[in-house]
Amino acid sequence: MAAPTSSHFALPGWKPGSRSGLARRGLMLVLSSPSGAGKTTLSRRLLAADDRITMSVSVTTRPPRPGEQDGKDYFFVSPERFAALRDNGELLEHATVFGNLYGTPRQAVEDALSAGRDVLFDIDWQGTQQLDQSAEQDLVKVFLLPPSAADLEQRLRTRAQDSEDVVQQRMSKASDEISHFTEYDYILINQDVDDSLGKLTAILQAERLKRRRLTGLASFVKDLRDAL
């Protein structure tokens, strides 16, 4: 069978199109946290509030949870297909998390960035380290912390999608994940989702204005000066 390509992994709800204003390269916003810190809710809120950012949809070998949709939450693939994508260089980064393989399809992200579209990533510290090596200039790294250990445990239990074993596993992994906080640019303590969303939006707005992302700046300033 021919090797699958990343062009199968289109980002949801986005078509290349025209944009207005100063040309800008998109940025990669990574949001990492231990499981249960509220990352999924915050990501959804950001995506609903801002139509210039798109979620990167990862490939994974983990089975779907109830309610998860292929192509929306993840692309659910076999270990063989995952290995083919990885070996063909079609993943921007990949890691093993809780015994399953996860990876970011490369092409969809690169297309979005060069079209001036921002991409949100829900990936762990291992993937973030890899993106730091390959795409440091495009990367904005945000780490979400729970306000307390009790809060994290409660959120993991009320989520109730995982077995007790998995909850225990995630609790013991949380401390390892949190130990990587120093590798991130921004830290949000997720006491209140509205407050966190406001802060995340502020980070995004400021990062969008970084001079190095404004690819059309030289000609914009030239036109400005020519007119003076």
Ligand code: 5GP
């Ligand atoms: P879950 O199975 O609960 O959806 O995700 C488990 C963990 O895998 C989360 O911490 C999530 O951030 C991480 N993860 C999801 N997709 C990717 C990916 O493409 N790459 C990496 N490195 N981690 C991922």
